[in-house]
Amino acid sequence: MQFSSERERTLARALGLCTRCGDPLPEACAFRWCEKCRAVQRPASHAFVTRRRKNRRQAGLCIRCGEPSDGRIRCRPCADEFNAYQNERNRRIREGTWRD
Ligand SMILES: [Zn+2]
Ligand SMILES: [Zn+2]
Numbered sequence: 001m002q003f004s005s006e007r008e009r010t011l012a013r014a015l016g017l018c019t020r021c022g023d024p025l026p027e028a029c030a031f032r033w034c035e036k037c038r039a040v041q042r043p044a045s046h047a048f049v050t051r052r053r054k055n056r057r058q059a060g061l062c063i064r065c066g067e068p069s070d071g072r073i074r075c076r077p078c079a080d081e082f083n084a085y086q087n088e089r090n091r092r093i094r095e096g097t098w099r100d
Contacts, residue, residue, distance in 0.1 A: 002022070003009045009019040016025050018034035025034055033041070053063040061068060062075035069075040074082055092098040
């Protein structure tokens with residue numbers, strides 16, 4: 001199944017279907033696309049993020065938000081956020097509740 005209009009995609013989303021191929025999504029899935037479609041899409045967006053990060057890194061900017069970061073990988077707010085994320089992630093990995 002293919003959805004050509006935004007209205008159809010909204011409907012598919014409401015029905016719990018992948019808005020790309022129409023496959024049913026797992027219950028309470030946070031994504032618009034099924035596993036299969038996301039797997040297809042991931043390499044492209046990953047390459048984009050990696051390239052953008054590299055450019056920012058070379059320009060001496062925060063890799064996340066692009067603000068001047070004082071020669072660091074991330075600016076202060078982003079570093080704090082990243083650390084909080086890492087802590088939460090580590091905690092949940094220990095508990096076995098982490099879903100990447
Ligand atoms: Zn799909
Ligand atoms: Zn930042």
